[in-house]
Amino acid sequence: MGIDWKKYTYPDLYDELIDANGKPRTIAEPLARQLANMDPEDLIRLKQTAELAIKEMGVSFTVYDAEGGSIDRQWPFDILPRIMGSREWTVVDKGLKQRAKALNMFIDDLYHDQRIIKDKVFPKEVIAKSKNFRKQCIGMNPAHGIWAHICGSDLVRHSDGNIYVLEDNLRVPSGVSYMLENRQVMKRVFADLFSEYSILPVDDYPSQLFDTLAALSPRPAAYPQVVVMTPGIYNSAYFEHSYLAQQMGCELVQGSDLIVDDDDCVYMKTIDGLERVDVIYRRVDDLFLDPEVFDKTSMLGVPGLMRAWLAGNVALANAPGAGVADDKVVYAFVPDMIKYYLSEEPILPNVPTYLCMRDDECKYVLENLEKLVVKPANESGGYGLLVGPQSTKKEREAFAKLIKADPRNFIAQPTLNLSTIPTLFDGKPEPRHVDMRPFILSSDQIHVTTGGLTRVALTKGSLVVNSSQGGGSKDTWIIDEESI
Amino acid sequence: MLSRVASNIYWMARYLERAEGVARLINVNSNLLLDLPKGISPKWGQLVSITGADELYSQEADDSDRDGRQALKILITDEKSPVSLVTSIVNARENARTVRDVMPREVWEAINSLFIFAKDGSAQALGKRGRYQFLSDVIEQCQTISGILAGTMNRDAGYMFLEMGRLIERADMTSRIIDTRSANLLPNDHEMDEESPALLEAVKRRTYDSLQWMSVLKSLTGYQMYRLEMQVRIQRQEVLKFLMQSTVFPRSITRCMLEIEATLEILENGERALLVINRLKRQLDHANFTKLKQTELQHFVDQLQVGFSQLHDELGYAYFGQIQDAKQTQAAG
Numbered sequence: 001m002g003i004d005w006k007k008y009t010y011p012d013l014y015d016e017l018i019d020a021n022g023k024p025r026t027i028a029e030p031l032a033r034q035l036a037n038m039d040p041e042d043l044i045r046l047k048q049t050a051e052l053a054i055k056e057m058g059v060s061f062t063v064y065d066a067e068g069g070s071i072d073r074q075w076p077f078d079i080l081p082r083i084m085g086s087r088e089w090t091v092v093d094k095g096l097k098q099r100a101k102a103l104n105m106f107i108d109d110l111y112h113d114q115r116i117i118k119d120k121v122f123p124k125e126v127i128a129k130s131k132n133f134r135k136q137c138i139g140m141n142p143a144h145g146i147w148a149h150i151c152g153s154d155l156v157r158h159s160d161g162n163i164y165v166l167e168d169n170l171r172v173p174s175g176v177s178y179m180l181e182n183r184q185v186m187k188r189v190f191a192d193l194f195s196e197y198s199i200l201p202v203d204d205y206p207s208q209l210f211d212t213l214a215a216l217s218p219r220p221a222a223y224p225q226v227v228v229m230t231p232g233i234y235n236s237a238y239f240e241h242s243y244l245a246q247q248m249g250c251e252l253v254q255g256s257d258l259i260v261d262d263d264d265c266v267y268m269k270t271i272d273g274l275e276r277v278d279v280i281y282r283r284v285d286d287l288f289l290d291p292e293v294f295d296k297t298s299m300l301g302v303p304g305l306m307r308a309w310l311a312g313n314v315a316l317a318n319a320p321g322a323g324v325a326d327d328k329v330v331y332a333f334v335p336d337m338i339k340y341y342l343s344e345e346p347i348l349p350n351v352p353t354y355l356c357m358r359d360d361e362c363k364y365v366l367e368n369l370e371k372l373v374v375k376p377a378n379e380s381g382g383y384g385l386l387v388g389p390q391s392t393k394k395e396r397e398a399f400a401k402l403i404k405a406d407p408r409n410f411i412a413q414p415t416l417n418l419s420t421i422p423t424l425f426d427g428k429p430e431p432r433h434v435d436m437r438p439f440i441l442s443s444d445q446i447h448v449t450t451g452g453l454t455r456v457a458l459t460k461g462s463l464v465v466n467s468s469q470g471g472g473s474k475d476t477w478i479i480d481e482e483s484i
Numbered sequence: 485m486l487s488r489v490a491s492n493i494y495w496m497a498r499y500l501e502r503a504e505g506v507a508r509l510i511n512v513n514s515n516l517l518l519d520l521p522k523g524i525s526p527k528w529g530q531l532v533s534i535t536g537a538d539e540l541y542s543q544e545a546d547d548s549d550r551d552g553r554q555a556l557k558i559l560i561t562d563e564k565s566p567v568s569l570v571t572s573i574v575n576a577r578e579n580a581r582t583v584r585d586v587m588p589r590e591v592w593e594a595i596n597s598l599f600i601f602a603k604d605g606s607a608q609a610l611g612k613r614g615r616y617q618f619l620s621d622v623i624e625q626c627q628t629i630s631g632i633l634a635g636t637m638n639r640d641a642g643y644m645f646l647e648m649g650r651l652i653e654r655a656d657m658t659s660r661i662i663d664t665r666s667a668n669l670l671p672n673d674h675e676m677d678e679e680s681p682a683l684l685e686a687v688k689r690r691t692y693d694s695l696q697w698m699s700v701l702k703s704l705t706g707y708q709m710y711r712l713e714m715q716v717r718i719q720r721q722e723v724l725k726f727l728m729q730s731t732v733f734p735r736s737i738t739r740c741m742l743e744i745e746a747t748l749e750i751l752e753n754g755e756r757a758l759l760v761i762n763r764l765k766r767q768l769d770h771a772n773f774t775k776l777k778q779t780e781l782q783h784f785v786d787q788l789q790v791g792f793s794q795l796h797d798e799l800g801y802a803y804f805g806q807i808q809d810a811k812q813t814q815a816a817g
Contacts, residue, residue: 233581242585252585257488269487271641271803272752 003035003429008422010431014159016082016421027083027479030196040427043079047424049189050079054181075178076472078423079190082434082454085481086200092155092163092438093448095348098338100151100440103168103325105341107147110324111137121340125357126329129408131378132171134286136293136306137321143216144443148325149317150209150281151440152176155452156351157419164351164416166435168334170318170326172283176439177240179453180205180247182475198480200450205439206247208447209281213248215443216315217278224278227251227268229258231284231300241283253277255284260304266314279315280305286320328377328411329355352414356407365412366403369396372412374403387463389415418463421474423456433457435465436476451476485641489586491804492579493642497649499576500595503602504626505657506535506569507619510559512703513664514615519695528555534663535559535567553610561606569622573602588636591629598625644747648799655740656792658704658727659785665700697723704735721773724781728768737788738768744795757798764791 006022009015017028024032035043054075109116110133116122127133152173154166183202187194210226217224230241232254245252257268258277267274282289288298290305308314324330332353335346354361354372365372374386386399403410422429438452454476455465465471513531532541532555540558549555558565565571577599584592602622608614630650637643698718701707710718710726713733730736745761748754767787776784 246585251486251489253486254488257486269805271485271487271490271645 003032005032008429008431010420012159013417013431014157014161014419015431016084016157016419016434018422027085027481031081031083031193034193034196035429043424043427046079046189047427050077050185053185053188075181076458077182077185078456078472078474079186080422080424080429081186081190081193081475081477082421082436082451083197083477083479084451086478087481088163089451089478091347095165095346096153096438096440096448097446098342098344098347099153099165099168099334100148100442100446102334102337102341103151103170104146104148104442106330106337107319107322107325108145109341111140111147111321116337116340119340121336122333123357125408126327126333127324130324130327130330132286132321132323132327134321134324136310137319140310140319140321142319143218143315146216146442147319147322149212149216149319149442151442152437152452153440155348155436155438156416159417159419163348165334165348166351166416167328167331168326169437171285171323172237172318173437173439174237174240174283175437175453175455176205176449177243178473179439179449179451179476181243182453182473186475197477200478200480202450205449206244208441209244210248210250212441212443212445212447213279213281213315213317215445216317218312218315219276219278221278225268225276226279226281227253227277229253229255229280229282229284231255231288235283237283244281250281253280255288255298255300255302258302258305260302260308264304264308264311264313266302266305266308277314279317281317286323289316289320326378328353328375329357329408332411351416354412356403356410356412362403362407365410366400369399369412371415373415374399374410374412377409377411387415416463421454421456423458423472423474430460432460433463433465434474451478487803487805489583490641490645491800492583493586494645494649494799494804496576496579496583496595497646498653499572499579500626500629501650501653501657503569503572503576503598504623505653505660506559506567506572507622507626508657508703509535509661509664510556510609511616511619512661512699514612515699515703516665516696519692519699528552531555531664532558532567534660537565537567540565551612556610556615560609570602570606573599573622583642586642588632590632590636594625594629594632598622598629601625641751644751645803647747648744651740651744652792652796654735655737656789658735658737658740659788659792661700661703662724662727663782663785665696693720694718700727706733706735709733724773724776728771728773738765741765741768751803753802757795757802760791760795760798764788764795767791 005018005024008018009020009022017025017031019025054077106116106122110127114124114127117124117127148170150173152169152175154169155163156166157163180202213226214224217226226248228241228245228248228250230238230252232238235241242252244250251257251268253268258266258280259269259274260266261274266277266280268277284300287294288300290301290303290307291298292303293306294301305314305316306320309316309320332350332355335350338344338346354365356362356365365374368388369386370388370391372386372388374388376384386395388396391399418433418435420431421434423432424430434454434456436452436454439449441447454474455471456474457463457465457470458472459470462470509531513528528549529541532538537558540562541555558568560569562568563570563574577595580587580592580595605614605618605621609618633643633646637646694717697720698707701710701718701723704727706726710723710733713730714722714726716722726733727736729738731739731742733739741761741764745758745765748758748761767784771784773781
């Protein structure tokens with residue numbers, strides 16, 4: 001009965017729960033004990049219960065089909081949790097706060113004196129060619145000097161057992177609602193397991209998010225008018241927008257619900273007339289925010305919104321222009337930023353990164369394409385990648401051309417052996433690769449979620465965890481280790 | 485409450501009520517046809533024209549469409565037809581999608597199942613056999629949704645817009661169902677067989693007449709309520725009084741107006757809409773159905789429908805701002 005973990009192991013990889021000898025790690029022992037009493041049929045039944053719960057709870061994300069329509073798809077979920085000890089997590093938490101601090105100082109610096117460029121720590125040409133640098137933001141002073149109020153940083157564990165930061169998402173990072181809903185689903189279907197562990201809670205995120213946003217209000221009030229701005233029901237993250245609005249008790253608005261009046265203040269159209277808005281948690285990209293300033297054809301934005309923001313009459317989170325640090329070339333400089341602004345050593349390492357803008361590194365990249373992962377600097381969602389070891393000669397040649405044409409736009413990293421974690425298929429655990437996206441909230445205070453959203457590549461051997469490309473997710477447990 | 489959200493809730497309720505109303509409309513017409521004397525051919529085109537979709541149904545189509553298949557497509561299955569049952573349900577669902585966060589989860593699930601049911605099953609309603617069952621099921625599911633809403637939603641502004649959407653559409657549908665009855669009236673005297681003895685004709689006509697009014701009442705689930713309230717046998721002016729002027733029957737036009745009035749008195753900014761309501765109430769009050777002959781009745785109903793449309797516009801100006809969606813059409817008057 002139960003699971004033979006000896007058969008589970010996978011050579012040369014780090015597994016989150018099972019060690020190289022096929023023995024559950026200390027943090028996984030209570031889980032393994034529970035599983036030892038269960039048949040594959042029990043696990044299949046649990047998985048079905050979870051799927052039903054997800055359907056009932058209406059957790060979905062939107063994907064676009066070939067005909068240009070969109071469909072709501074259920075959120076793929078695995079019932080075996082990802083477990084991490086609180087001692088390790090404390091270090092990660094500190095490292096993420098340090099990173100968010102440095103990134104915000106960097107963005108603020110870029111839109112002011114650009115000291116980091118004058119001191120030759122950061123090359124000027126990177127900014128000159130950045131797609132996300134907004135000259136309209138130069139000289140702006142957002143509240144508390146914070147630009148990236150909500151940051152989602154992707155973490156991976158390599159086969160050396162260390163945790164690395166893979167990228168920082170500073171534009172409109174999504175996924176936090178799934179982190180919260182995953183915990184709800186687990187409580188419904190796997191309640192037995194909760195009694196074996198002392199699991200740190202995650203549910204205070206919506207109130208922390210509200211506090212973070214409220215602290216940005218230009219008008220002091222106990223409950224400033226905070227709204228969530230969505231591009232609308234056809235956006236892939238619409239579920240999350242409506243979920244967060246609901247959880248925070250805020251209005252969920254679209255661009256057409258807002259107007260900027262002659263006084264340069266933002267108002268929402270309500271049944272009682274116009275009502276002033278103080279803080280907008282916008283889930284709309286910079287370029288669609290304000291047709292007067294950016295994309296003139298944008299139907300999602302609000303004419304005059306930038307005017308109101310620059311006048312200090314409304315707070316936008318994240319601030320326009322914050323995306324300048326959401327660039328894989330900028331990423332490579334984050335450890336330098338930490339040293340430069342904070343005079344500290346980086347707590348969390350970056351994945352070693354080759355910048356094609358540097359001639360010698362570009363040469364190395366071109367000579368070693370089959371070993372590397374090549375990424376364009378400004379894409380997100382796992383699009384436009386070259387995964388060297390899985391590529392064909394033709395693909396490599398095509399990428400070499402792209403790199404030579406625009407070296408600034410590419411970086412390369414060694415292919416990481418992302419750690420694996422037991423994931424159920426037909427009631428039996430198989431190793432699948434995972435990453436984790438914690439969220440960092442910054443305004444007058446900094447909060448990091450307890451754990452984050454764990455994403456798992458459901459296809460055997462695949463390293464792509466994005467939900468738009470066949471990824472699933474797991475609940476993430478940070479365990480109070482003193483209690484095991 | 486955001487104007488857009490209020491407007492979406494209002495339209496969701498209207499479309500749900502419209503789906504139920506169209507189902508009732510088709511059911512009443514099917515029943516009336518069964519009661520028609522031999523030799524009089526049913527006119528499906530009039531039904532289409534009552535819902536305001538004339539342009540989809542030409543005169544030629546009407547002549548060749550003996551079994552009503554063409555007309556029923558327009559009224560039930562055709563997603564391109566603005567008045568079809570399926571279109572209304574699709575629109576109700578689209579509006580519900582954007583206001584999922586202000587309604588209990590069960591409402592969305594129920595609307596979603598209605599949508600799936602209608603998409604899968606509407607084709608069977610084109611034939612005579614499956615039609616009654618399909619339409620009754622649609623009516624029942626619409627009522628289930630209303631029940632969930634009534635039993636679970638906070639009585640806040642959102643609920644008031646839900647109510648007003650439902651009531652305007654309901655009043656409008658009752659007026660259209662009365663129209664259907666008028667359209668299927670037996671031919672006038674001079675078209676009848678001149679050979680038949682006058683007395684026999686008169687008896688026949690009276691019988692058909694009351695049978696048909698009974699059908700109208702039944703289609704509105706109003707037969708028993710009529711008996712309780714009016715305590716007279718089924719006859720034209722009494723049924724019209726009941727459907728237009730009753731203050732107790734939930735589908736009577738006056739009752740709908742009274743409920744909207746009560747809601748508007750709680751909400752602010754409803755003055756102009758209240759003016760329209762008061763005018764409609766006066767018109768209803770002063771109507772004398774014994775005197776109103778068939779064409780005059782049709783004219784009176786048209787006037788009411790213009791009033792509903794004005795009421796809708798006033799709500800739009802007062803609460804929904806400019807973002808009132810032009811695509812969501814008031815069924816033409």
